Amino acid sequence: MATTTEKQAMVVGIDDSEHSTYALQWILDHFFAPFASNPPFNLVIVHAKPSASSAVGLAGPGAADVLPYVDADLRKIAARVVEKAKELCLSKSVHDAVVEVGEGDARNVLCDAVEKHHASILAVGSHGYGAIKRAVLGSVSDYCSHHAHCTVMIVKRPKIKH
Numbered sequence: 001m002a003t004t005t006e007k008q009a010m011v012v013g014i015d016d017s018e019h020s021t022y023a024l025q026w027i028l029d030h031f032f033a034p035f036a037s038n039p040p041f042n043l044v045i046v047h048a049k050p051s052a053s054s055a056v057g058l059a060g061p062g063a064a065d066v067l068p069y070v071d072a073d074l075r076k077i078a079a080r081v082v083e084k085a086k087e088l089c090l091s092k093s094v095h096d097a098v099v100e101v102g103e104g105d106a107r108n109v110l111c112d113a114v115e116k117h118h119a120s121i122l123a124v125g126s127h128g129y130g131a132i133k134r135a136v137l138g139s140v141s142d143y144c145s146h147h148a149h150c151t152v153m154i155v156k157r158p159k160i161k162h
Contacts, residue, residue, distance in 0.1 A: 008120040010041035013110045013140070015048070016081050023125030023155035024085060028092040036093065043097040044117050045085050048109035049078040107143040114148045122148045126156040 012027050014020045024045065032039040052071035056063060078101045089097045102109035114122050124141045145152040 007040065007042045009044050009117040010121045010123060011044045011046055011110065011113045011117060011119040013046055013048070013106060013113075013122065013124040013144075014081055014085055015106065016077055017125065017127060019125035019127050019157065020081075021084065021088070021125075022157050023123060024088055025092075026155045027123050028088065028094055032094045033092045039094070041121070042117075043089075043094060044113065044119065045082075045089075045097055045099045046110060046113045047078055047081045047085070047099075047101045048106035049074050049101050049103050050105070051103055054105070106140045107147070110140070110144055111148045114150050119150050121151050121153055123153040123155055126154050 010027070010031065012024055014024055027043075031041060032043060052067040052074060053063075055074060056066055056070050082099050082101060085099055086097075089095070100113065102113065110122060110124065113119070122144055124144060126141055127139075141152070141154045145154070
């Protein structure tokens with residue numbers, strides 16, 4: 001008697017960076033493309049769209065006037081990111097990926113997606129920031145590695161040797 005087990009989910013966090021595109025491509029090449037019609041995971045691709053107010057980071061007179069324009073811009077970026085991810089999946093014959101856009105800080109959006117999908121793996125790209133920039137901005141991958149309730153895989157681009 002054969003029992004079917006529900007596949008575990010893999011959440012991949014994406015943004016509009018080359019690092020993110022590389023990470024998604026790497027995940028597709030290693031976990032999905034080789035298994036054609038029966039990959040070991042359900043793929044959930046998540047993009048975090050910052051809120052307009054957090055992206056502008058200012059308050060006071062005039063701030064409210066800019067927010068609709070900033071939000072429209074962030075929506076366009078999110079649509080582009082999602083479209084690129086879908087194209088990348090199709091180019092690797094991955095047809096059943098779920099693509100979601102969550103609003104807010106990437107750290108929270110990704111950890112929430114892990115919970116929502118009961119993911120066993122969260123994969124993110126590495127921006128390769130230096131220590132100072134990372135200290136100021138805070139690393140999404142570092143935060144997720146400490147707070148996501150699953151294994152966190154940080155996909156780094158190989159350094160080019162000169």
